[in-house]
Amino acid sequence: MIDLVDLVALSVLPIKCWRRALDALRGGEAPAQILDRLAGHLPPDNPFTLVRLRSDAAAGIARAARQAIAPVAWSEAAYPLALATIADPPPVLWTRGRVDALSAPAVAIVGSRAASQYALSIAEQLAHDLAARGLVIVSGLARGVDSAAHRGALAAGGVTVAVLGSGVDVMYPPEHAPLAAEIDERGAVISELVPGTSPAQFFFPLRNRIISGLSRAVVVIEAGEKSGSLITARCALEQGRDVLAVPGNVLSGRNRGAHGLLRDGAKIVESADDILEELGMAGPRPRAGTWHAAAVSDPILGCMTPGEPCDLDAIAAATGLGTAKLLPRLFELEVQGEVARVGGGRFVRVPQTC
């Protein structure tokens, strides 16, 4: 619990300190030590004293507990592996709903807030069809495309994750509270911001790296030239995730950003099949029986000693696979029960009894 307080205290530091905190965390430094060091560098008259940071963190944790909000720390096995591998993973994910929704294979669908009926229809349809195939739909609960994507996933009886630019108990936009409550039932509403944090302009671009970080691919629908969705797409590229875009009318100006992505090499999406194909999930799923046969000769499993945790860099070095190739394969191996996550972005090969 001390560790959690320190991790949460890192996330109440000023934003300019976040990147250094995250780098240090990934470097293996203990949260308490990072906190001491970073708080020590702040000007003496600043409000972020160590005592204040820790008491704010404890208050946040207590507030979360009262509202059934689970803090998932970077060091826990439940922390999503995909997110753990990005350059700047949040120390803590505050989670309403089902924590396991964060670790299933996911696709982000993002786009215009002032969306046309065309964009809303496509967002809903793509989300529906992908969710029906078992993919989690990640988006930002914003007006327009984001909420249409969440609704499409729910309509298919699927799972969806909303990543907020405020604390998960501060609803923005307020009219989406009922939608968030529905998402809780079958997915999760998450944020890196301590419960009680109000939405602010500068939180949203930061939030976008979590949307892409949780996902294997980002699908952009009706993004204008300066759309926030382009930030999510850029994060996805930096994180080695696929970027796809839906084309549309070239006369309205509404699709300049999406078409720009296509010009730069994003895959074109007309239907969910295009996304599934990009993820290597086209056609019928393999039968369960075929999985294990394949696993025996799997190069990733081959380089892991059962029961011994490995970090991603070590596996990448041993297999020669980049993170972009490695991650989707690790997801599959996890679904097949061949590997399990053990926190801190590491995982372990599960001994097989057969």
Place this chain on the structure above:
Amino acid sequence: MIDLVDLVALSVLPIKCWRRALDALRGGEAPAQILDRLAGHLPPDNPFTLVRLRSDAAAGIARAARQAIAPVAWSEAAYPLALATIADPPPVLWTRGRVDALSAPAVAIVGSRAASQYALSIAEQLAHDLAARGLVIVSGLARGVDSAAHRGALAAGGVTVAVLGSGVDVMYPPEHAPLAAEIDERGAVISELVPGTSPAQFFFPLRNRIISGLSRAVVVIEAGEKSGSLITARCALEQGRDVLAVPGNVLSGRNRGAHGLLRDGAKIVESADDILEELGMAGPRPRAGTWHAAAVSDPILGCMTPGEPCDLDAIAAATGLGTAKLLPRLFELEVQGEVARVGGGRFVRVPQTC
């Protein structure tokens, strides 16, 4: 004139003979000799006797003369160089209007006959903007996108060329006769089919190779999955021309063909600037003064002796440039007065007096 009769006679042979005739023409064989050989291989009871072929050809030439239709033979300097370089150039282009319109840098705009208002608007706008920049707009005079493209070029006071799947004196669709008459004034209406030939289903795919063959790039607007425009795009690729496509609604199904082209690497078009950029014509035109300075050190001019006709293969071999790179550059050199065409796909360096 004997030569023209023989060339025309080749084009009244059955279609299955065309490719062999064209190969032989490109190989340098005389039209009369090819005609003798090919007609000799037809079954004895066929209606294409040598006498009949030549009399039909002469009748076609006479009919054309009465209607101010100019036959431009493959061996003439006026025959468009771009078309001369394709694998299967027509022996004769029957031309209403201005023959010189066939040799200026051109872009083809093709697409759906049953076009949406969106497709019609874009076709007209792109054609207008490209024609205003001095490019000739080539299309097929069909209903929908084709005629919108011709109209857009005319509205800009520009030049446009219509390639028909019938004789140029047999209007199809009939209601486009007034449009064809307008095109005659500032461009050309052409066909490889002898005047008087009625439109037939199988002429249209063949016609498409001429649309792309005359053009540096083909822009596809709203092509469905089985659109004839995709044939034009395929011809363009085979001919080493650029293929571009305008995206649109993914729910209507109207753009599957165009989106398929984008998926396969066609450039995405939102405005005329995208096309100009692809042609290397973006931004302001270079001043006339800069042209000649560039020409002095031009590798193409460097390998040509002034006044001595060269064929394209020889220039390609000498410069190491493929046809796809060579042709646009030759167009520019022609516009600059550095080279001139001398028929049969050959050209000559023009001695400079400065």
